[in-house]
Amino acid sequence: MKRVIVMYFSPTGTSGKIAGAIAGGISQAMDCQLETIDLTEPEVRDREYSFSDQDILVLGYPVYAGRVPEVLQAPLRRVKGNGTSAVLAAVYGNRDYEDALIEGQDILTEGGFSVIGAGAFIGEHSYSKKVAAGRPDGEDLACAKRFGEQISDKLKNSQLAAIEVKGNRPYKDPMPDMPFLPKTTDACTDCGICADKCPMQVIHRDDPRIVDQGCILCSACVKSCPVDAKYIAAEPIVKIRGMLETKFMDRKEPELFL
Template identity: 60%
Template sequence: MSSASIKSMRVILAFSAIASAVGGETMTIDLTRPEARQRVYHFGENDILVLGYPVYGGRIPAILREVFQNLKGAETPAILAAVYGNRAYEDALVEGQDTLTENGFVVTAAGAFIGEHSYTEKVGTGRPDVEDLHAAADFGKQIAAKLNKDGPVPITVKGNRPYKDAMGPMPFRPVTTDACDNCGRCAEKCPVGIISKQDAKIVGNGCILCAACVKG
């Protein structure tokens, strides 16, 4: 099992009730940090990949596209869980399906789940709530039953081809206040590794607006 995400992890963990329902060992790979994203991961036909990832601009976030390319299957069943902030998930599932299929996976199930929006409270407020988490867990169980009964059967996923245009680079970056005591937590959490561990005031280019640095 693998997850490409940060706070959406709560939804993924609920969803991954599938692991216990299918049986076997579970391995969790957190692909949030740059070091983890650069590795290549190989899966066999007896593995099941549960891939959780956030939706950015209705697509797979640009920084995760390399990750999708680094996942190598061998007729491996794959289950997609795209987590979005209650605006829309548009082509994020279909793009996930296409990329994984090219890389040797059989996308057998896919779901889009509402989570907390990274940078606004205008949508996704209070989500995921208890019902969302139950729905994710139930979905996981249904998929496990389907897999146990029919094996990996490809599905049709909602979305458009060609996909909508991807978001371009964003001009944002986090700033510190006088209250900053340089504890280094924000640097540790940053998925793009642009905050200096020595001095949080020093921030490079490439902020993705995920807000992991401020939300912790």
């Protein structure tokens, strides 16, 4: 094996941490090169990628309403494998991952990959700082690294057959259109961090209070603001947050497929 490529879309950093830990476990166990492709950056999502049967791809992404995020659909279909082994890491906010793994597997299989491992991991919910607060934590990252080591054992033993994951076809309906925008309090210092972190580049760098249409409500701006000046106050989001903070506070653990 020549390379381990860790590819992720990670607006709030959770998917990147998990995918990185898995890939690190593989690359250390197999003593091979590790490369990173961050699809959170718009210009990176626009590129085409092709991998060989000597590579392994670790793909990390957040779960949006039980699905692969819509913003990733076209970019992932530009990623091509040539009998390339792949590992999926879907990160959800302690509610459910539903069809996010099986959809990710289908997309990569259509692109020429064989998904030999997959995991559903937990990250702090994008709509709340209370639901799965601080996750992935040390236990999650250690689990992800061990998972990578288990993947390396499969590779060493040439166990490259595709696996079965949980999920349904047809997939559940996507999240309904919610054309809401984050708001900004007077605490804003114009530091511009939110604009830098926005994966859609809809926040104005010269005035972070101005947000154009195209926001995907990923909460990267909310989570990254050092003075808590960004927030999402749309009534549907507030209701979802209340539901999550009422029903989904118990700790869930990663679910792995090998």
